[in-house]
Amino acid sequence: xxxxxxxxxxxxxxxxxxxxxxxxxxxxxxxxxxxxxxxxxxxxxxxxxxxxxxxxxxxxxxxxxxxxxxxxxxxxxxxxxxxxxxxxxxxxxxxxxxxxxxxxxxxxxxxxxxxxxxxxxxxxxxxxxxxxxxxxxxxxxxxxxxxxxxxxxxxxxxxxxxxxxxxxxxxxxxxxxxxxxxxxxxxxxxxxxxxxxxxxxxxxxxxxxxxxxxxxxxxxxxxxxxxxxxxxxxxxxxxxxxxxxxxxxxxxxxxxxxxxxxxxxxxxxxxxxxxxxxxxxxxxxxxxxxxxxxxxxxxxxxxxxxxxxxxxxxxxxxxxxxxxxxxxxxxxxxxxxxxxxxxxxxxxxxxxxxxxxxxxxxxxxxxxxxxxxxxxxxxxxxxxxxxxxxxxxxxxxxxxxxxxxxxxxxxxxxxxxxxxxxxxxxxxxxxxxxxxxxxxxxxxxxxxxxxxxxxxxxxxxxxxxxxxxxxxxxxxxxxxxxxxxxxxxxxxxxxxxxxxxxxxxxxxxxxxxxxxxxxxxxxxxxxxxxxxxxxxxxxxxxxxxxxxxxxxxxxxxxxxxxxxxxxxxxxxxxxxxxxxxxxxxxxxxxxxxxxxxxxxxxxxxxxxxxxxxxxxxxxxxxxxxxxxxxxxxxxxxxxxxxxxxxxxxxxxxxxxxxxxxxxxxxxxxxxxx
Numbered sequence: 115x116x117x118x119x120x121x122x123x124x125x126x127x128x129x130x131x132x133x134x135x136x137x138x139x140x141x142x143x144x145x146x147x148x149x150x151x152x153x154x155x156x157x158x159x160x161x162x163x164x165x166x167x168x169x170x171x172x173x174x175x176x177x178x179x180x181x182x183x184x185x186x187x188x189x190x191x192x193x194x195x196x197x198x199x200x201x202x203x204x205x206x207x208x209x210x211x212x213x214x215x216x217x218x219x220x221x222x223x224x225x226x227x228x229x230x231x232x233x234x235x236x237x238x239x240x241x242x243x244x245x246x247x248x249x250x251x252x253x254x255x256x257x258x259x260x261x262x263x264x265x266x267x268x269x270x271x272x273x274x275x276x277x278x279x280x281x282x283x284x285x286x287x288x289x290x291x292x293x294x295x296x297x298x299x300x301x302x303x304x305x306x307x308x309x310x311x312x313x314x315x316x317x318x319x320x321x322x323x324x325x326x327x328x329x330x331x332x333x334x335x336x337x338x339x340x341x342x343x344x345x346x347x348x349x350x351x352x353x354x355x356x357x358x359x360x361x362x363x364x365x366x367x368x369x370x371x372x373x374x375x376x377x378x379x380x381x382x383x384x385x386x387x388x389x390x391x392x393x394x395x396x397x398x399x400x401x402x403x404x405x406x407x408x409x410x411x412x413x414x415x416x417x418x419x420x421x422x423x424x425x426x427x428x429x430x431x432x433x434x435x436x437x438x439x440x441x442x443x444x445x446x447x448x449x450x451x452x453x454x455x456x457x458x459x460x461x462x463x464x465x466x467x468x469x470x471x472x473x474x475x476x477x478x479x480x481x482x483x484x485x486x487x488x489x490x491x492x493x494x495x496x497x498x499x500x501x502x503x504x505x506x507x508x509x510x511x512x513x514x515x516x517x518x519x520x521x522x523x524x525x526x527x528x529x530x531x532x533x534x535x536x537x538x539x540x541x542x543x544x545x546x547x548x549x550x551x552x553x554x555x556x557x558x559x560x561x562x563x564x565x566x567x568x569x570x571x572x573x574x575x576x577x578x579x580x581x582x583x584x585x586x587x588x589x590x591x592x593x594x595x596x597x598x599x600x601x602x603x604x605x606x607x608x609x610x611x612x613x614x615x616x617x618x619x620x621x622x623x624x625x626x627x628x629x630x631x632x633x634x635x636x637x638x639x640x641x642x643x644x645x646x647x648x649x650x651x652x653x654x655x656x657x658x659x660x661x662x663x664x665x666x667x668x669x670x671x672x673x674x675x676x677x678x679x680x681x682x683x684x685x686x687x688x689x690x691x692x693x694x695x696x697x698x699x700x701x702x703x704x705x706x707x708x709x710x711x712x713x714x715x716x717x718x719x720x721x722x723x724x725x726x727x728x729x730x731x732x733x734x735x736x737x738x739x740x741x742x743x744x745x746x747x748x749x750x751x752x753x754x755x756x757x758x759x760x761x762x763x764x765x766x767x768x769x770x771x772x773x774x775x776x777x778x779x780x781x782x783x784x785x786x787x
Contacts, residue, residue: 204235204236204239204240204249205249207232207233207235207236207253208236208249208252208253208256210229210232211229211230211232211233211256211260212256214226214229215229215256215259215260215263218263218267219263219264219267219312220267220270220271223267223308223311223312224311226260226263226264227264227311227312227315229260230257230260230261230264230315230319230320231319233253233256233257233260234257234319236249236253237250237253237254237257240253261316261320261322264312264315264316264320265316265322265324265325265328267312268309268312268313268316268325268328268329269325269328269332271305271308271309272305272309272328272329272332272333273332275301275302275305276301276332276333276336277336278336278339278340278343279340279343279427280343281343281344281347281348284340284343284344284423284426284427285344287423287426287427287430288419288422288423288426301434306434306437306438309438310437310438312325313325313329313438313439313440314440317440317442317443318440323443326439326443326446326447327450329435329438329439329447330447330450330451331450333431333434333435333451334450334451334452334453334454334455335454337424337427337428337431337451337452337454337455338454338455338458340423340427341420341423341424341427341455341458341459342458344416344419344420344423345413345416345417345419345420345462346416348415348416348419349413349415349416414466414484414485414487414488416462417462417463417466417488418487418488418491420458420459420462421459421488421491421492421495422491422495424455424456424458424459425495425498425499425502426498427455428451428452428455428502428503429502431448431451431452432448432502435447435448435451445505445506448506449506449507449510452503452506452510453510456510456513456514457513459513459514459517460513460514460516460517463488463492463517463520463521464517464520466485466488466521467517467520467521467524469481469484469485470482470485470521470524470525470528471524471527473528474524474527474528474531477531477535479528479529479531479532479535479562480558480561480562480565482525482528482529483565483569485521485525486569486572486573488521489518489521489522489525489572489575489576490569490571490572492514492517492518492521493518493572493575495514496514496515496518499514519579521576522575522576522579523579525572525573525576526576526577526579526580529566529573529576529577529597532562532601533597533600533601533604536555536559536601536604536605536608537604537607537608538608539555539608539612541608541611541612541614541615542615543615546612546615546616546625547625547726548724549724549725549726549785550616550621550622550624550625550628550725550726551625551628551726551728552628552629552632552728553609553612553625553629555605555608555609555612556605556609556629556632556633557632559601559605560632560633560636560637560640560642563598563601563602563636563640563642564636564640564642566594566597566598567594567598567640567641567642567645570590570591570594570645571587571590573594573597574589574590574591574592574593574594575590577590577593577594577596577597578590578593581593591645591648592648592649594645595645595646595647595648595649595650596649598642598645598646598649599646599649599650599653602633602646602653605633606630606660609625609626609629609630610626612625613625613626619667620667620668620670620671621725623664623665623667623668624664624668624725624726624727626660626664627661627664627665627668627732628726628727628728628729630657630660630661630664631661631728631729631732632728633657634654634657634658634661635729637653637654637657638654661732665732665735665736665739668736669736669739669740669743671718672718672740672743672744674714675711675714675715675743675744675747676743676747678707678708678710678711678714679707679711679744679747679748679750679751680747681750681751681754688700688703688704695758695759696758696759696760700760701760701761704755704758704760704767705760705761705767707751708755708767708768708769709767711748711770712767712769712770715744715770715775715778719778719779719781719782722782722783723781723782723783723784723785724785725782725783726783727782727783733782733783736782736783737779737780737782740779740782741776741779744775744779745772745775745776745779748770748772748775749772752768752770752771752772755768756768
C-alpha cells in the first residue's frame with residue numbers, strides 16, 4: 115500500500131478505539147453514581163443502628179451490675195456455709211473416730227490411720243482457734259489413746275509373727291549364696307505392709323519412737339533364740355566327741371578329763387602320747403587337779419555354726435528392717451538389733467580364748483589344735499561381717515576382728531610356751547629311756563609340729579599377726595617355717611643336754627642317733643620338710659650329718675677290738691706256725707687277747723642287745739660296719755691259733771667261731787634275739 119493509504123487506515127483504528135473508550139468512561143461514571151447512592155444509604159442505616167445500641171446499653175448495664183452483686187452475695191454465702199461445715203466437722207471428729215479407735219487397729223490399719231489423721235487436724239484446729247475448749251481436751255485424749263493403740267498393735271503384730279528360724283532353715287540359709295532371697299524374710303506380706311504403715315505414721319504425725327525400741331528388742335531377742343536354737347541343734351546331733359573339756363596337766367586320776375582329742379586326728383597320733391604331752395617342761399605336777407566346775411567346755415562345731423548363722427541372719431534382719439522401719443531410724447535400729455547377738459557370738463568365742471589360756475596354764479599344747487577350726491572359720495567369715503556391719507557403731511563393727519586378734523594372741527602364747535617347754539624340759543635320769551630309744555619329748559614335739567603343719571594358714575597367721583598386718587601366704591608360711599626351725603633347734607639342744615645324763619657315752623650316741631633319725635623321718639613323712647626348708651634350706655643335710663656323727667661316735671666302742679685282733683706283742687709280730695709252739699711270753703699275750711676279746715665282746719653284745727635302734731636300715735648298717743671291723747680280723751686270728759698249742763684248754767679262749775661272732779653281732783639292738 116501507499117503511504118497515504120496506510121495513514122488513512124491508522125486514523126480509522128484510532129477513531130474506533132477512542133469511541134470505545136468514551137463508551138467505557140460513561141459506564142464507569144454511571145457505576146460511581148450508583149455506589150455513592152449505596153454508601154449514603156449504608157451510612158444512614160449504621161447511624162440508626164448506633165443510636166439503638168446506645169439505647170440498649172443504657173438499659174442493660176444496671177441489670178448486669180445487679181446480677182454481679184447477687185452472684186458475689188451467693189459466693190459469700192456458699193463459702194460461709196462451707197466454713198461452717200468445716201468447723202462443724204471438727205466438732206464431730208471425736209464422735210466419728212471414737213468407735214474406730216475403740217475397735218483398735220487390728221485388721222483395719224488403713225481405717226484406723228485415717229481416723230488418726232482426722233484427730234491430728236482436729237487437735238491443730240482447736241489448738242489454734244479455741245485452745246481452752248473442752249473439744250480440744252477430748253480430741254487430745256483420743257489422739258493419745260489412739261497412738262497408744264497403734265504402738266501396742268505394732269508390738270503385738272511384730273511379736274505374733276516373729277518366731278525363731280528353725281535350725282534346718284538356718285542351715286539352708288548358710289548354704290545359700292544369694293543373701294537377698296526374700297523367702298527368708300519370715301513375716302507375712304500383709305504384716306510387713308501394716309507394720310510399715312504404722313511405723314511411718316508413728317515416726318511422723320505420731321512423733322513417737324517407742325516402736326523403734328520395740329522392734330529392736332523383739333527382733334534382737336528372736337535373733338538370739340535362733341542362734342541358740344542352731345547351737346543346741348548342732349550339739350544334739352554331735353556324737354563325735356567334739357564337746358571337749360579343758361585338759362589337765364596332772365597325772366590321770368579317776369574323774370579327771372583330758373582334752374587331747376585332735377580335730378580329724380592322724381592315724382599316727384596316739385591319744386596316749388598326747389595325754390602325756392603335759393609333762394613337757396617338767397611342770398606336770400606343779401598344778402593341782404582342777405575342780406569339775408572349773409573346766410571350760412569347748413564346743414567348736416556349735417560356735418562355727420553360730421558364726422555362720424549370725425553373719426547370714428543379720429543380713430536378713432537388715433533386709434526386713436528396710437521394709438518396715440523409716441529410713442531415718444534404720445541405722446540405729448540395726449545397731450540395736452545386732453548388739454546382743456554379736457555379744458553372744460563374742461562371749462562364746464571368749465570361752466575359746468579362755469580355753470586356750472588354760473592350755474597355757476596347764477602346758478596342754480596339743481589341745482590348742484581344737485580351736486583351729488574356730489579361728490579359721492572366723493577369719494573366713496570376717497569379710498561377710500565387715501560387709502554387713504558397714505555404718506554400725508565402732509563397738510559392734512570391731513567385735514569379730516577383736517575376737518580374732520585375741521585368739522591369734524593367745525594362740526601365739528601357746529606356741530611360745532610350747533617352744534619354751536621344749537627348751538626347758540629337764541634332764542632327769544628317771545625320764546630317760548634306758549635303751550636309748552626316741553625320747554617322749556621328741557615324739558610329742560614332732561606330733562605337735564605335724565598338727566601345726568596341717569593348719570598352715572591358721573598357725574602361720576597367728577605367728578604373722580605379731581609382725582604383719584597384711585598377711586600373704588608367703589609371709590604365713592615363712593613365719594611358721596621359722597617357728598618350726600626354732601622348735602627343732604630347741605629340741606636338738608635339749609636332746610644333747612639329756613644325752614649327758616647317760617653314763618655310757620655310746621648309749622648317749624645311740625640315743626641322739628635315734629632321735630635325730632626320728633626327727634628327719636617325721637619331717638619327711640608329714641610334709642614338714644618342705645615347710646622347714648623355707649627357713650632352713652639345708653636342714654635335711656644337717657640332720658644327715660648329725661646322724662652320721664653319732665653313728666661314728668657309737669662305732670668308737672668297737673675300736674678297742676683292733677688291739678685284741680692284731681697279731682703282735684707290743685708292736686712286734688708274733689711268729690707262729692700251725693702245730694708249732696709259742697714262746698711263753700707270746701702264749702700269755704695270745705691268751706690275753708682272746709680273753710679280752712671274749713669278755714668285752716660278750717659284754718658289748720649283751721649290753722647293746724638291750725639298746726634300741728628303731729630304724730632297721732641304720733641297725734643293719736651299724737651291724738655291717740661292726741662285722742667289717744671284726745669278722746675278717748677275728749677269722750684270721752682264730753684260724754691262726756686254733757691249731758697252735760698256746761694253752762691246754764683251747765676251747766676256753768677260742769670261745770667264738772667266726773660264724774658265731776657274726777651271729778652275735780646280729781643280736782645287737784635286738785633284745786628278743
